[in-house]
Amino acid sequence: MIPEPTDVVVIGAGQAGLSAAYHLQRRGFDFAVLDAEDGPGGAWRHRWKSLRMATVNGISDLPGIPKPDVDPTEPSSQFLTRYFGGYEAALGLAVHRPVKVRAVRREDEDPAGRLRVETSDGVWSARALINATGTWSRPFWPIYPGRSSFRGRQLHVADYVSAAEFTGKHVIVVGGGISAVGLLDEISRVTSTSWFTRREPAWRDAPFDARAGHDAVALVEDRVRRGLPPQSVVSATGLIWTPALRAARERGVLDRQPMFTSIEPDGVRRADGSFLKADVILWATGFRAELEHLAPLHLRGPGGGIAMEGTQVAAEPRVHLVGYGPSSSTIGANRAGRAAVAAIAALPGMAPAAETVTWG
Known part of the structure; x- marks a missing residue:
């Protein structure tokens, strides 16, 4: 099968993936967004109906387009699916779905070469990859006696x-x-x-302040920098x-x-x-990052995790993980999308077309 060439492939169209797509579009990159879901909303499509906007943790605006007015009694799955869908339409993002990414491989041994993205709906050839697959599809079940x-x-x-x-x-x-x-x-x-x-x-008696949040994120960043599996930010806050x-x-x-x-x-x-x-x-034992499709790249180290430098995989600078580790919150996902695109733009030979401004 002849791969479809593009500058960047984004895997996942949740908060982190849409943020990355926004910044790729602004910088004039050619890119494709692949999403395994049947429609917009990412993992929010699957949240239980009783989780309403009044009780859900704070949801940050996607870059460039603020959330519409929120009805606190509306199920979060319903509200965020509508918001994400409207965001895709407003930016003109032709998200490919449902597309399951089966494997990502190097096309050759050239460290500045291309990556082959094999999916349920064809093959893409990309110069860089932004992985934003989140964790919802990998619930963690402990092994327990009996x-x-x-x-x-x-x-x-x-x-x-x-x-x-x-x-x-x-x-x-x-x-x-x-x-x-x-x-x-x-x-x-x-x-x-x-x-x-x-x-x-x-337990905390009040919401954590900026310092506490910064310190918690720093702990998770330190783990992924050392190639250890990330812990949730909430476990630190x-x-x-x-x-x-x-x-x-x-x-x-x-x-x-x-x-x-x-x-x-x-x-x-x-x-x-x-x-x-x-x-x-x-x-209620949490989730693990959905990264099996990256296995052919052999990114995991002896510590069981993937050593990171910001959003960039230390051993493979063409690959960025957003919504992973310290960027797993909605605020962190937005920032990670922007940082990943900036780092990709700085790769040798990756200068995009003249920057375009679409929103904000």
Whole structure:
């Protein structure tokens, strides 16, 4: 198959991918955006309907075009799918979808050569690549003793729909992040729950200030610079006591238990040896970066991660990861898109056409 040539391929059309596309367009690059989803919205298309704009973490404007007025009661999946779709239309981005990227390879041994992007809908040949595939498609399921023996239902937050389906069942929620405590609050309103984590989350009485946010991002940046798997920014900033979570604490919902030692057919064996009967185990255990298609490039190092210099893969400067590690927040994704395009423009022989201004 003859590859379709372009300057840059962007994989993923979520917040990070759209930000990168905006800056590529402004600088006059020829580029293609490939997205595995059936329509706009990225991972937000799959968020549970009860996650409304009033309770979702702050969503930054995409570059150049601010969000429309927000109805706090509207599901975030609905609002952000509409916003992202309108953004694509306003910029005239002809996103190729649904397209699944199967593999990215070097076309030859020339470090300034081209990259071959093999997909479910043809092949592209690019001078540089911006990977913005996020994490939603790779939920992390811990390996736990007895997990396969459990006769009840097990699901990951990626599969969660609503609390109503658990009415009358005892639900165990595993995890110490925002999704875990938010879903504990929601599910506990219709049925009984228990909360298990490896360690007590760090709680904050007020939103973190700029210094705390900067320090948290710096910790994650240090890990990826050293080639270690990234941790979430939230793991460094801690969880904020919102009014809803304070109320949940008063109801006893946030009485955290240390992680159980094993799973049995009808429940779990607690750390103190006692048995807890359960009907459902909800794993709120996070996600991993979707990077399998980059495996032919052999980017991972001995530490298990990919050594980074900003958004650039240290060992392969033609490849940028945005929405990865320190840029996994919506603010970070916007900044990473801009930084990746600036770095690509600085590569030898990558000077684009005269810069064009489309928005903002």
